[in-house]
Amino acid sequence: MSGGRPSIPMPEREESMKYAGLLAMPAGFFLSIAAVLLFPAPAPRTAFVLCGLAVEGLGLAVAVRGHMEARGEKLS
Amino acid sequence: MTPLLTQAALPFSEATFALTLALLMLAPLAIAGVALINAGLGRSRSAAQSLLGNVAILAVTAMVFALIGATWVGAAGGAGHTFQLAGQSWNWLGAAPLLLGGFSSALPQTQLALCFEFLAVALAAMLPWGSGADRWRLTAGCAAAAVMAAIVFPLVAHWIWGGGWLAQLGVNFGLGAGFLDGGGAATVNVLGGLSALAVVWIAGPRKGKFPKEGLSTALPGHNAVYVLFGCLLALVGWLAWNVAGAVLWLHAPLSALPVTAVNTLLSASGAIMATFTVTHIRFGKPDASLCANGWMAGLVASSACAGLVTPLEAIFTGVVAGIITPLLVELLELALSIDDPSGAITVHAAGGLWGLLAVGVFAPQAGQLVAQLVGISALLGLVLPVVYLLFWLLNRVLPFRVDPDGERIGMDLHELGGGAYPEFVIHRDESYR
Numbered sequence: 397m398s399g400g401r402p403s404i405p406m407p408e409r410e411e412s413m414k415y416a417g418l419l420a421m422p423a424g425f426f427l428s429i430a431a432v433l434l435f436p437a438p439a440p441r442t443a444f445v446l447c448g449l450a451v452e453g454l455g456l457a458v459a460v461r462g463h464m465e466a467r468g469e470k471l472s
Numbered sequence: 473m474t475p476l477l478t479q480a481a482l483p484f485s486e487a488t489f490a491l492t493l494a495l496l497m498l499a500p501l502a503i504a505g506v507a508l509i510n511a512g513l514g515r516s517r518s519a520a521q522s523l524l525g526n527v528a529i530l531a532v533t534a535m536v537f538a539l540i541g542a543t544w545v546g547a548a549g550g551a552g553h554t555f556q557l558a559g560q561s562w563n564w565l566g567a568a569p570l571l572l573g574g575f576s577s578a579l580p581q582t583q584l585a586l587c588f589e590f591l592a593v594a595l596a597a598m599l600p601w602g603s604g605a606d607r608w609r610l611t612a613g614c615a616a617a618a619v620m621a622a623i624v625f626p627l628v629a630h631w632i633w634g635g636g637w638l639a640q641l642g643v644n645f646g647l648g649a650g651f652l653d654g655g656g657a658a659t660v661n662v663l664g665g666l667s668a669l670a671v672v673w674i675a676g677p678r679k680g681k682f683p684k685e686g687l688s689t690a691l692p693g694h695n696a697v698y699v700l701f702g703c704l705l706a707l708v709g710w711l712a713w714n715v716a717g718a719v720l721w722l723h724a725p726l727s728a729l730p731v732t733a734v735n736t737l738l739s740a741s742g743a744i745m746a747t748f749t750v751t752h753i754r755f756g757k758p759d760a761s762l763c764a765n766g767w768m769a770g771l772v773a774s775s776a777c778a779g780l781v782t783p784l785e786a787i788f789t790g791v792v793a794g795i796i797t798p799l800l801v802e803l804l805e806l807a808l809s810i811d812d813p814s815g816a817i818t819v820h821a822a823g824g825l826w827g828l829l830a831v832g833v834f835a836p837q838a839g840q841l842v843a844q845l846v847g848i849s850a851l852l853g854l855v856l857p858v859v860y861l862l863f864w865l866l867n868r869v870l871p872f873r874v875d876p877d878g879e880r881i882g883m884d885l886h887e888l889g890g891g892a893y894p895e896f897v898i899h900r901d902e903s904y905r
Contacts, residue, residue, distance in 0.1 A: 411595075418857045419858055422857055424849065424852075424853045425852075425853025428849035428850075433557070433558045438838065445842055445849065452852045457728055462812075
């Protein structure tokens with residue numbers, strides 16, 4: 397008997413990745429808005445807006461990965 | 473170049489009104505160009521459905537925008553829905569009269585702005601149609617266009633053109649002149665390109681595009697002549713579009729308009745030369761459809777910055793767009809399994825984002841770069857998930873994807889009952905064996 401956690405079936409994992417990525421993207425947006433509100437100085441404001449964009453980029457990457465078709469999966 | 477945005481908005485002279493109106497009559501050539509490109513990059517068995525879809529989307533967006541959308545776009549300085557946060561007023565939605573009320577008696581620039589927005593919403597909604605080619609049902613495409621015209625476009629256009637919170641970033645937070653988008657790079661191209669991504673994700677790839685083993689199948693566009701002629705038509709439309717946009721949204725004086733036009737041409741020229749070179753190096757010969765994509769990416773990038781940069785900066789912007797385009801098309805298809813026949817995600821979303829960033833990079837005002845980054849953040853972080861959610865819900869009600877048999881025989885026969893080229897035999901598709 398394997399001691400590892402039960403693995404999540406691939407389609408379910410991809411579904412959850414899609415939505416996790418799409419939910420991370422608004423989080424990045426709110427980080428950018430918070431930077432504008434909280435940091436009047438240009439340097440930290442720019443840095444935190446870039447952090448917000450980085451979070452959005454990560455979310456986009458996860459969403460793309462979640463949507464990537466397992467080759468041939470939808471080719472019935 | 474003196475930034476146009478520092479000019480105060482003055483009442484339009486008769487000459488400015490007449491010129492802008494004439495430009496807006498030429499701007500639909502951009503729509504015609506994109507429609508031809510969409511049709512040419514699709515397959516011959518879906519050509520009539522593709523072009524009919526473009527016309528239908530134009531009609532649907534005009535109706536829905538007149539009935540609902542125009543109310544929510546509002547006008548700069550007009551009424552809007554606001555909320556208070558951190559001591560600032562955030563104007564997030566317009567509140568213009570319903571059903572174009574007061575349109576005929578509005579200020580001349582308000583009337584022209586609304587004309588511009590009618591064209592903008594149509595073009596934005598046509599971009600995902602090209603990406604969903606060969607598998608997206610006509611009724612679902614029209615319904616998606618209606619959603620864009622009623623909800624998504626008005627929201628974004630109000631933020632940027634209607635005096636919304638992105639436009640006020642300069643006044644409220646000292647970020648340059650606020651988010652700038654003179655020719656619709658954000659409101660039209662990035663919005664349309666991101667909507668295309670949502671459609672491609674929801675509808676999935678064309679049958680046979682990504683086989684179980686090996687590389688993806690090349691499904692080349694059926695008519696390179698349509699595509700390249702569409703590029704030429706689009707140039708005329710884009711020139712009119714960017715110059716009219718500079719007048720309406722950047723308050724450019726007449727003397728600044730020739731530079732805007734030249735920058736548009738230079739950006740597209742730099743882009744196609746860069747794409748030509750990149751594809752020549754990579755494949756041994758220049759690729760016609762990728763060069764067309766590069767040309768369009770240059771035009772799209774110019775939509776953001778043509779009225780705000782020097783000619784040299786416009787060339788640089790175009791060259792970067794032209795280098796990015798073929799590489800990103802390849803990345804999306806080969807590495808990320810994204811089937812985008814018209815290349816709208818690369819050309820319009822990525823090209824538009826780069827143009828918007830270039831405005832911030834080249835702007836002389838302090839804080840303009842941050843304003844552009846915040847706008848980009850709103851487009852990626854808020855607009856894309858909202859569009860995805862709306863399209864996902866719509867797909868539950870009205871399935872996007874045609875049934876497998878329809879995809880096999882082609883959208884023309886399946887949806888219209890007749891092909892675009894009845895005198896020609898459509899060859900058998902090897903991928904269905």
